[in-house]
Amino acid sequence: MPLHIDVVVIGAGQAGLALSHCLTARGIEHVVLDRGRVGERWRSERWPGLRLLTPNWMTQLPGLAPDVEPDGFMPAGEFAGLLDRYAESFRAPLVTGCEVLSLERGARGFVLRTTLSGWSANQVVIATGACDRPAVPDWARALPAGVRQVTPAAYRGPDDLAPGGVLVVGASATGIQIAGEIRRSGRPVTLAVGRHVRTPRRYRGRDIFCWLDESGFLRQPRDPAADNGRLLAMPSLQLAGNADGGDIGLDPLAALGVTITGRATGVRDGRVEFAATLARERAAAEARRQGLLAGIDLHVSRHAPYAPEDPAAWAAPAPMAEGPRTLDLCGGAVRTVVWATGFRRRYPWLRLPVLDAAGEIETRGGRTRIPGLFVLGLPFLRHRSSAFIYGVGRDAEWIAAAIEAGRRHPHLIAA
Secondary structure, eight states, rough: EEEEEEEEEESSSSHHHHHHHHHTTTTOOEEEEEEETHHHHHSSSSSSSOOOSSOOGGOOTOOEEEEOOOOOOOBHHHHHHHHHHHHHHHHOEEESSOEEEEEEEEETTTEEEESSOOEEEEEEEOOOOOOOEOOOOHHHHHHHHGSEOOOTTTTGGGGSSSSSEEEOOOOOOOHHOOOOOOOOHOOOOOEEEOOOOOSSSEETTEEEHHHHHHGGGGGGGGTTSSSSHHHHTTOBOOOOOOTTTOOOOOOHHHHTTTTOOEEEEEEEEEEEOSSOOOHHHHHHHHHHHHHHHHHHHHHHHHEEEESOGGGGGOOOOOOOOOOOSSSSSSSSSSEEEOOOOOOEEOOOBBOSSOBBBOOOOBBBTTTSTTTTEEEOOOTTTTBBTSSHHHHHHHHHHHHHHHHHHHHHHHGGGOO
């Protein structure tokens, strides 16, 4: 017989642990399942040099008060250790090394089959996060066999790559950082640029996230009419975790000698093809940057008029040529392609009618169409920072309250 429990939380990253803390505080019986260790993706799917993009003061979860330099940027491995200590601080009911094989409806709510045992639960929360499977395009299968393909989850640094040049596809935070790191190792690098958000690390004397927080930008609620696919595909800000305030972006990479080109569209006869979209993408990124800064300036004019002006942040980027339209992968000069193209989410174990045509969970603020089944940790779930470490706790508090309401009115979640 499956073990029965009130609530099962799937995923022991920051989202699942934040919810576990909230459920523990409410006295709600639950268990947190994870296929690996606590914070597994921070341990095994991040490269050694990665730091959080947000300053340490934003490393906030319910009941967590880390003793760290507030304006520093925590390494990914250190954050994984912090999650361990967080779970220990409230004795989170964890079952690690437990992969979920199926989730479906049962006589008493939901039934889960796992690699360790069976569970049944009145309510279930899917907290497996946004960074599930790298979004590698289908045409990647047509690349020459001798070219190694690497995703950010498997990237461990330039020394781990085959000798020769590297093509990095994607120019959000991950692609920009990886391209710069590889180029500084002495390798030739080509960067294929798609949609991105050009952002200064510091603005008007403060880290950009200070202003985004104070102005209310990070708390902006999700527009109920917004397209779910568009929100999930939003690129990350072109930022790196560095306390010196240095900016990253296409212009610094070009100065390093990185070849910048347009969006990668496919491969033919061993040659990757690029669209002539670089100028358009740069113009769109500049418009996003100016909109962001204008919003901050409006907040400053009302609440912090003493903040110094920062005209350099408004300077337009220098003109940049479109770059090559093709890149030969058969000649041996380019031996590696890094796919920094974001993530998709897959739920092959989810045997419930809650997925849309793209395979994403359909949700309204964390609720699914099936009473008692919730999701947590996705971008724009309830507000702009839902997928941030800084914002997931607010969503966890809301879902914990909804779960408690379901316990008071069990007829609402009956099978």
